[in-house]
Amino acid sequence: GNSVTQMEGPVTLSEEAFLTINCTYTATGYPSLFWYVQYPGEGLQLLLKATKADDKGSNKGFEATYRKETTSFHLEKGSVQVSDSAVYFCVRRGYQGGKLIFGQGTELSVKP
């Protein structure tokens, strides 16, 4: 089917630790991929995107590379901060324009 699977949370890290949140997708073809972030009490906002294979999206120190061989789009950050505490959603483009398919979300908690 067409879905997005990401690692279960919550993920708890100490400040300055390395972060990886795994995400894999199933799809026919090569859909655009996104990471959205939801800070406490807020709506979701786009963090980064990649529109074709081998693209790397980056923003605010976060990176994710579109890997078609492994159908993955893992989110990484070299040194997390307390302010990165949020829920992160891996998302792929659906086949109807504008429609997005969301993973289940991974909650990240960063402790000082």
Place this chain on the structure above:
Amino acid sequence: DVKVTQSSRYLVKRTGEKVFLECVQDMDHENMFWYRQDPGLGLRLIYFSYDVKMKEKGDIPEGYSVSREKKERFSLILESASTNQTSMYLCASSFPGGGDDSPLHFGNGTRLTVT
């Protein structure tokens, strides 16, 4: 900045009530969406609209309807609220076509509790 405003942050309703959730965006976006967010399930699309008076079913439309009488406003209606509709509801909007240069902009959500 794009602003998507949901009229209520928290709502408590009784089983069987008719419930209206309102969403307004100020960027002249053609596309508008209603999602519900539940722990462990991510966001699931309820309904979406690409234009005024136009609507299409998403993945979980049962028990819901929508109204798009004006471009800036997209309303979600629970005809007869049930306890399994207790959830966080998120409205979003984007430019037409939903291309990759037009991300979704979300409201802050309405947490609905049906008792």
